[in-house]
Amino acid sequence: MHPSTALSAGIRSFTFHEEDSPVLRDVDLSFAPGTLTVILGGSGSGKSTLGRLLAGWLSPGTRGSLHGHLELAGTRLHFNGSADDPRINPAQWGVQVGFVPQDASSALSTVRATVAEELAFGLENAGVDRAAMKAAVKRTADLLGLNRLLDRHPGTLSGGQLRRLAIGCAVIAEPAVLVLDEPLASLDAAGTDELAFLLRRLLAGGTAVVVLSQAIDGALLEADWWIVLDGGTVTASGTPEDLHAAPECLPAAIRRPGPEPKSRMPARGSATWGAQAAAEPILELRGVAFGYHGNPGRGRKAKAATRGASGHELNTVLLGIDLVLLPGEIVAVTGANGAGKSTLLRHLNGLLRPTSGSVLLNGKDIARVPVGEVAASVGLLFQNPRDQLFERTAAREVRFGLDRRFGADEAADRTAAALAAVGLAEAAHGHPAELPASGQRLLALATVLARRPAVLALDEPTVALDGNGLAVLDTAVRSAAAAGAAVVLVTHDVPYARSVADRLLALDGGRLLGN
Template identity: 65%
Template sequence: MTIPSSPVLQAGIQSFTFHDGGGPVLDRIQLAAAPGTLTAVLGASGSGKTTLGRLLAGWLTPGSGGTLAGYLELAGTRLDFGSGMAGGDGKSHHRVEPRIDPAAWGRQVGFVPQDAAAALSTVRATVAEELAFGLENAGVPRPAMVAAVDRTAGLLGLTGLLDRNPARLSGGQLRRLAIGCAVISGPAVLVMDEPFASLDAAGAQELAALVRHLVASGTAVVILSRVIDGLLLAADQWLVLANGTMAAAGDPASLGPETGLVPAGIRRVGEAAGAARASRLPSRTMRPPATAARTASAVNAEVPAAAGTAAIPATPSKTAGAGAALELRDVSFSYGPEARRAGNKGRWLTRSRNVPSLPRQPLVLAGINLAVYPGEIVAVAGPNGAGKSTLLRHLNGLLQPTSGSVLVNGSDVARRAVGETAAEVGLLFQHPRDQLFERTLLREVRFGLDRLVGTAKAGERAAAALAAVGLEHAAHGHPAELSASGQRLLALATVLARRPLVIALDEPTVALDGDGLAVLDAAVCSAAAEGAAVVLVTHDLDYARTAAHRLVALDGGRLRQA
């Protein structure tokens, strides 16, 4: 493959092994990224692309992070790594390994990790301050820093959020902020791991436009992805990883679907609910449960399935004929005051929550009415920051409405103990790290089950839940050793094991490759068939239209038919 100019970043990896006694996680990989080019590193879950990306970005340093045999080269400076060199006497002579200076490396290589929050300082009170954090540390003059913040915010659709506390951002907004922090200083190389995850359509378009702008300006961009979208179809080169090794390399035209060189686990945009997937999944009727249909006129979000929505099995659930498992009645909610920006002074200040001059915050949810019935799957779509995750957190009492009520099985959540509600409403967080804490997968899934169903059934439930998400083989492994896809499926297993009346899923398709998506879909279908009411929030409209009886959209604080 011809690279148009001298690469600014190169890697020749014979092997990379973590200090855990296991085998190599990367093996025989060559990568060269030249200025003004876009490189796509494609791989299914567990292929090694995240490990490769962290090595390229200097976030995973050879020596302390693991053993690398090979070389890394940045801006003409080459670092050779290896356990030893053979001398003329035939003996192995050990040498001092080179060391990467993460700070110096980071000045030339911007990085957006798969977990976008990991790229943020966590000590700044506003989006503007977070964007400025790296520039402040580099001693950039304030006028230039303010201009850079405003320019970067405009490129990523963050202008209206400069006063916002980063802790109050949606998943998609958080990813935009992490990208902004990576590009604001103008690094020669930008490496992004699954950058489109959690982004709405507008965010994805803005990011694609930004990448094209950066490439045209001479930046070498490397995108790690399990999904092939329109932007990556126009990449200069593809590297395909499988089981930690380079399975194929070339331009997109030479690695088309007809070649069979791209593993099936790597999805192409539109395949999540395409014919290939539909052919191996059960057919679904477009009719919601009878109870829901009879009461549709009473609830503003009781809307028919969107045109083109695929079918859901009409098999009656074990609770057919029951009332709503979940009901939101005129629910409104707003957060407290945010940090404020003193824009005319070019400074960002945080004011006390008690300052009376702060205006009342707008409603995130405004008069939401929604009923979901046993055996029904409802998908909630909407732009980043629309309040979808906020809505889900009301279902199990993590948030209480400013006005209105949330009923589970006919009982007001506000009048019940949190533990009682949690037993009936299982919530899969957008970030699995927020709910994983045990030492093994089995312990993770079994946590709390002994008290809920008794010791005799707890082990059986936990094993069945792990099998449902395809993780039974790793039952005694540590959750931290799983890929992002595996961690999401594990978090799902912790929900399924409790067999709750209501299952709430926040962006469940993020980080899932094609195989993981099929596992998720089968688990959701099975839970609904057994009588669970499922609410899933997602930007993956292909999946939503295939999976759900109803698709609604949250925008401007209100629900509408999608």
């Protein structure tokens, strides 16, 4: 047993079976108890593969071949890509190394009806007795602030709550190492503070914490060690101070704090603004109020879980929202996680209908217009690309519905142009699910851009984008506005909102407040 190292790896190369070139090479890492290590890298740098390999989610031999070694709790396993290589038992490895994937919901079992049972799932499988499970669930819920959610169905949690639950599932067995893939994505400032607090407590308890990130966030400045991954290999490492002093070591794909990407489009002068003020609004929300019925989950399972507890009362999310969107303006709506930002955006194309008030598109109420028709004028980028993408190839994805509206020739042109605009021309025939998270986000954006809608409604567009992706988004937003589209983006990313928007609004307590 080597007390100073909880987990270490010496990866000469790791190659997926279906690929020719290695996705990782010459990566040497070691994580000591009670330390925070941040592995920084852009989209496609091999970060997530490395994380899954370290966490035992990607067993060498089954999906790819590893040359090198992994060492956990003093036991070193050597791999040379042959059939005689040792096999990792994911369950035993998982007791020592907890992992929270980028898409936190994919870590959940889906067959447990409450947060408490989901937390206990791993302990049930290990045969832990009920009294010990209850104690562990209580301890973990205290640590993660999940106490008030223990009886909720996991399907009814918000994104931030879901991530906390996934972290809870990973740490309930008190692993020596915790690996988190992009834990800060989609968290608001309060959520980031909570996570930083949680990490500090885990570190104080002796856990070795490894964070994989494509953005440098304030919370990561506290790390003991930064490792930069680029093109599948380590290109720099050192303390945060060291690497801050040598910014040339950080590839452009890594997002940095501070001023967000500079505008590539000319700033609009006051003359243009005056012209806009005189223009007719494209979209108008008048006194829009909305509430969800008591059981937000769908299906019998969700109903069974919430029946009685919440009854059928209306959970009000929006209270009398008034908003006027003019051609060419960029409006950013900020707000905390769970403030109702996505709910507001889904009213713009009619996916949700107001309980009172009205939505007017070019002066006409859309109450009786099918979503598919509103969509010709209002393009919506969903918060989660997995909710937006459903086709077999990137090109088919962008082209969906275009043929019928524009004819085959124009549909092909628009598809190619939209894919090129987001830098995915090369990936046109690949499966959307095989793109890295940043690529999926950009593909979803391309599906919206290809229709050139009069209103672009973007739900948390910066989430999961690396530095290069953010520049693509920024250009797309500004070009669309310059061409006369109205852009509404809802985001928790206040610095980005401030850098891009003509108007900044805050959604708080169901109302829109102007800044």
